[in-house]
Amino acid sequence: MKKASLMHALVHNAIDGIITIDDHGIVASINPTACRLFGYKEAEVLGNNVSLLMPMPEKEKHDFYLKQYKATGNAHIIGIGRELIGKAKNGTLFPFKLGVSEVEYANKKIFIGFIHDLTQQKIDEARLKEYASHLKELVEERTKTLNKTIKALEKSREKVRQTLEKEKTLSHLKNRFLSMASHEFRTPLSTVHLSASLIEKYAEAYGNANITKHVGKIVNSVTNLTTVLNDFLYIEQLEIGKVVPRETCFDLVLLASEITEEMQLLAKPKQKIIYSHSGEVQEINLDKNLLKNCLINLISNAIKYSNDTGCIALTTEIDDQQCIIKVKDDGIGIPIDDQPHLFEPFFRAHNTGTIPGTGLGLNIVARYIALMRGQVSCSSSTEKGSIFTLTFSKLCEK
Structure with missing residues (x-):
C-alpha cells in the first residue's frame, strides 16, 4: 500500500509528462504535467487513443506502428528516445522528447511514455x-x-x-x-x-x-x-641626445647661494632675491650644471614676470628621503587654463603680453629635471604669483 502511494505521488508530481497506454493505444493514465502540456483535462484523455495528442502524419501512423510491433517485435520508438511534435487541445504544436518503456502488468502489456517538453530548449537553440x-x-x-x-x-x-x-x-x-x-x-x-x-x-x-x-x-x-x-x-x-647627466656630489647650499648673488645683479633695481635652506644635510648627488641652468631659468622668469619691487624666494630642503627646491615669486602668475600646457615647447601664457620670451625655457627645465630622474611642478594664480617645485630623491651616500 505504501509503495503504491509512493508511486502515485512520484508520477503525480513528476516534472515530465507521463502517459500509459494499453496494447491498443488507449490511454490508461495521464499525470498532471502531461495534462498541462497538451491542454487537456484528465477525463478528456482517458479512454481515448493516444493519437489524440499527435498531429498529422504521426497520428495516422501510430496505430500501424503499434500493430507492427505486436506482430514482429521490431520496436519503432520503444526503448529509443526520439524527438516528436505534440499537438495541444487548442491546436498548438510543440516539440518534446519521448521515451517509451514496455512493462507487463496483470498479464497485460502496458506502454509508458515519458514526455519532456523541448519548447524552451528549441527557443534557446534557435537564439x-x-x-x-x-x-x-x-x-x-x-x-x-x-x-x-x-x-x-x-x-x-x-x-x-x-x-x-x-x-x-x-x-x-x-x-x-x-x-x-x-x-x-x-x-x-x-x-x-x-x-x-x-x-x-x-x-x-x-x-x-x-x-x-x-x-x-x-x-x-x-x-x-x-x-x-x-x-x-x-x-x-x-x-640629438647630447645632454647626458654627469652626477657628482656637491654642496647645494653653496651653489644656491652663488646663484642668488649672480641673479641679484641681474634683477630689477628694487627687486630682492632671498635664499634659505632647511635641514642639516647640504650635499646632494645630481648634475650640478644642469641643476644650475634650471635654477637660473626659473629665477630669470621670476625676475622677468614680477614687478619692479617684487620679492623672489629661493628655498632648498634636504632630509633623509629627498631634496626639494622651490622658486617663489609674487608676479603676474599663470592663468589656470594655461597651466596644463606650461611645459610644452614654444608655449607662452596668454597674460605675458609684450614681455619677451621664446616659450622654450620651462620645456628645457622639465627635460633637464627628467634626465636627473626628478620631478617639476607648478602652483600658480594670477593673484598670488607662482611657485615652481623641483623634487629629487637621490642624495649623496654618507
Missing part, C-alpha cells in the same frame, strides 16, 4: 543559432574590413617610409641650423655687446643721458637675443 549566424556575419564583415585596412596599410607603408625619411632629413637640417645659428650668431652678438659697453664708458665724459639710454637698449636687446640662441642650442642638444 543561439541566430546569434552564431550573426556572429559569423560580423566576423566576416570585420575580416573584410581588416583585409581592406591591411591592403591600405601596405599601400601606404612606402609613403610613410618616404615621409619619415623626409622628416628625418628636415629634422637633421633643423638641428644643423639651430646649432649653426647658436654658434655663428654668438660672436657678432658678443662684439655688439662689447662695443656697446665701450661706447657707454667713453660717453661718460659727455654726461649725455640719451647715449646711456640707447646703449642700455642695445645691451638689453643683445642679452635677450643671446638668451634665445642659448635656448635653441639647449633644445638642439636635447633633441
Whole structure:
C-alpha cells in the first residue's frame, strides 16, 4: 500500500509528462504535467487513443506502428528516445522528447511514455543559432574590413617610409641650423655687446643721458637675443641626445647661494632675491650644471614676470628621503587654463603680453629635471604669483 502511494505521488508530481497506454493505444493514465502540456483535462484523455495528442502524419501512423510491433517485435520508438511534435487541445504544436518503456502488468502489456517538453530548449537553440549566424556575419564583415585596412596599410607603408625619411632629413637640417645659428650668431652678438659697453664708458665724459639710454637698449636687446640662441642650442642638444647627466656630489647650499648673488645683479633695481635652506644635510648627488641652468631659468622668469619691487624666494630642503627646491615669486602668475600646457615647447601664457620670451625655457627645465630622474611642478594664480617645485630623491651616500 505504501509503495503504491509512493508511486502515485512520484508520477503525480513528476516534472515530465507521463502517459500509459494499453496494447491498443488507449490511454490508461495521464499525470498532471502531461495534462498541462497538451491542454487537456484528465477525463478528456482517458479512454481515448493516444493519437489524440499527435498531429498529422504521426497520428495516422501510430496505430500501424503499434500493430507492427505486436506482430514482429521490431520496436519503432520503444526503448529509443526520439524527438516528436505534440499537438495541444487548442491546436498548438510543440516539440518534446519521448521515451517509451514496455512493462507487463496483470498479464497485460502496458506502454509508458515519458514526455519532456523541448519548447524552451528549441527557443534557446534557435537564439543561439541566430546569434552564431550573426556572429559569423560580423566576423566576416570585420575580416573584410581588416583585409581592406591591411591592403591600405601596405599601400601606404612606402609613403610613410618616404615621409619619415623626409622628416628625418628636415629634422637633421633643423638641428644643423639651430646649432649653426647658436654658434655663428654668438660672436657678432658678443662684439655688439662689447662695443656697446665701450661706447657707454667713453660717453661718460659727455654726461649725455640719451647715449646711456640707447646703449642700455642695445645691451638689453643683445642679452635677450643671446638668451634665445642659448635656448635653441639647449633644445638642439636635447633633441640629438647630447645632454647626458654627469652626477657628482656637491654642496647645494653653496651653489644656491652663488646663484642668488649672480641673479641679484641681474634683477630689477628694487627687486630682492632671498635664499634659505632647511635641514642639516647640504650635499646632494645630481648634475650640478644642469641643476644650475634650471635654477637660473626659473629665477630669470621670476625676475622677468614680477614687478619692479617684487620679492623672489629661493628655498632648498634636504632630509633623509629627498631634496626639494622651490622658486617663489609674487608676479603676474599663470592663468589656470594655461597651466596644463606650461611645459610644452614654444608655449607662452596668454597674460605675458609684450614681455619677451621664446616659450622654450620651462620645456628645457622639465627635460633637464627628467634626465636627473626628478620631478617639476607648478602652483600658480594670477593673484598670488607662482611657485615652481623641483623634487629629487637621490642624495649623496654618507
